Amino acid sequence: MDTITIGAWIGHLGRGLAPRELQCILDVAQGFTTKEIAKHFGISESGVEKRIGDAMLKLGVARRAAAVAEAMRRQIISPLCILLVGLMAMHAALNDGDPMRRAPERRTAQVRIVRRAETLELHA
Incomplete structure (x- = not known):
């Protein structure tokens, strides 16, 4: 069409x-x-x-x-x-194993570990 x-x-x-x-x-x-x-x-x-x-x-x-x-x-x-959003959604679904996609989660975990270690050092 x-x-x-x-x-x-x-x-x-x-x-x-x-x-x-x-x-x-x-x-x-x-x-x-x-x-x-x-x-x-x-x-x-x-x-x-x-x-x-x-x-x-x-x-x-x-x-x-x-x-x-x-x-x-x-x-x-x-x-x-709307078409752009659809293309982005399809790209995200196809590239679910993308290592860059999980980077913020890893960074958050690292920050928590560092803060906990700093807290333990301050109280010791």
């Missing part, structure tokens, strides 16, 4: 929104105004309003923020950070 990536957001085509509607919703998700979106795509502000309005109608919402939330709920758009 095809995707559109704009900024820190990824949109999936073929899930209910036309490509231009999806691009506009992705820009709305990034917090851009109608004027900024129009400048970004080289179309008129009324064209942006029309596409956002059409997307909101298809998503069944009345506000832009609700359109972004509904598109996320339907998995039409998602922030790229």
Whole structure:
């Protein structure tokens, strides 16, 4: 399935929104105004309003923020950070035997032993 990536957001085509509607919703998700979106795509502000309005109608919402939330709920758009977290989780699961991963635990144990030895020396 095809995707559109704009900024820190990824949109999936073929899930209910036309490509231009999806691009506009992705820009709305990034917090851009109608004027900024129009400048970004080289179309008129009324064209942006029309596409956002059409997307909101298809998503069944009345506000832009609700359109972004509904598109996320339907998995039409998602922030790229979710993909990064997923990759990090998979990497951690595959490299569970990594010696660097256990270093803080060893360091904590060493600090406890040293502190206990210092305490015993002070009381002796």
